[in-house]
Amino acid sequence: MKAMPGRIRIIGGDxxxxxxxxxxxxxxxxxxxxxxxTLFNWLAPTIAGVRALDLCAGTGALGIEALSRGAAAVQFVEPERAPVQALRDNLARLKAAGGEVAAMDASHFLQGTPQPFGLVFLDPPFALQLWAPLAQRLEQGGWLAEAAQIYVESPQGVSFALPSNWMLHREGHAGEVRYALYRRSQSVPLS
Structure with missing residues (x-):
């Protein structure tokens, strides 16, 4: 079921x-x-109190859903002016405490001082094909907590390399979209 243009519904939590x-x-x-x-059913046992990063936030629906369901804080990163303003307006109107918006692109944000996050939403614009470079920066730059979970959304049939210590936990498909939840392991598997 597709949301009406211009409006998205938060489906769970406060x-x-x-x-x-x-x-x-x-x-x-x-x-x-x-x-x-589906994603938040997977995350239900671990969402309370987590610090999350909504990288390439767009509408911010994933991050706001996380706040609604008990995440302690969500850092939203979005470079485009209109979505940034809509996101700030939505957070203020909903009195969604814990949400902070950085108006910059994801690559620039990941060049800053790292703060480890327990949950990351990695859903970049499909046309830009940023999954692999952003994943590597997240892993190598100190942006992930020891047992972080990373949600990745991409077109079906598109392949890209993710860090070898990101273990696939769950995945699904909806139309032309593949969505997957990975768990970060401290040890890197042997090739």
């Missing part, structure tokens, strides 16, 4: 049924309700 205003921009591709519901 902000359940709240609507997010979303700018109508080409390439802005909110994660569907069905995929978010």
């Amino acid at each position: 902000l359940r049924n709240s609507r997010l205003n979303v700018p109508d921009l080409p390439g802005l591709r909110p994660t569907s309700e069905r995929v978010r519901e």
Whole structure:
């Protein structure tokens, strides 16, 4: 089920049924309700109190859903002016404490001082194919907590390299989209 253009519904937690205003921009591709519901069912045992990073935030639906379900804090990273303003407005209107927005691209953000996150949403614009470089920066730059979970959304059939210590925990498909949850292991598997 696709959300109405311009509005997305939060599906669980304290902000359940709240609507997010979303700018109508080409390439802005909110994660569907069905995929978010599945993902947050997977995350339910570990979401409370986690510090999350919504890298390439876009609408911010993933990060706001995490705040709604008990995440302690979410850092949103988004370079485009209209989504940044909509995200800030939505956080203020919903009184979603713990959300902070960085108006910059993900690569620039990851050049800053690292803060380890327990949960990362990695859902870059599909056309830019940033999965591998952003994943490497997250892993090598000190951005991930010891047992971090990383959600990756990508087109089906597109392959890219992820760090070898990211272990696939769960995955699914919805239409042309593949979504997967990885768990970071401290030890790097032998090749």
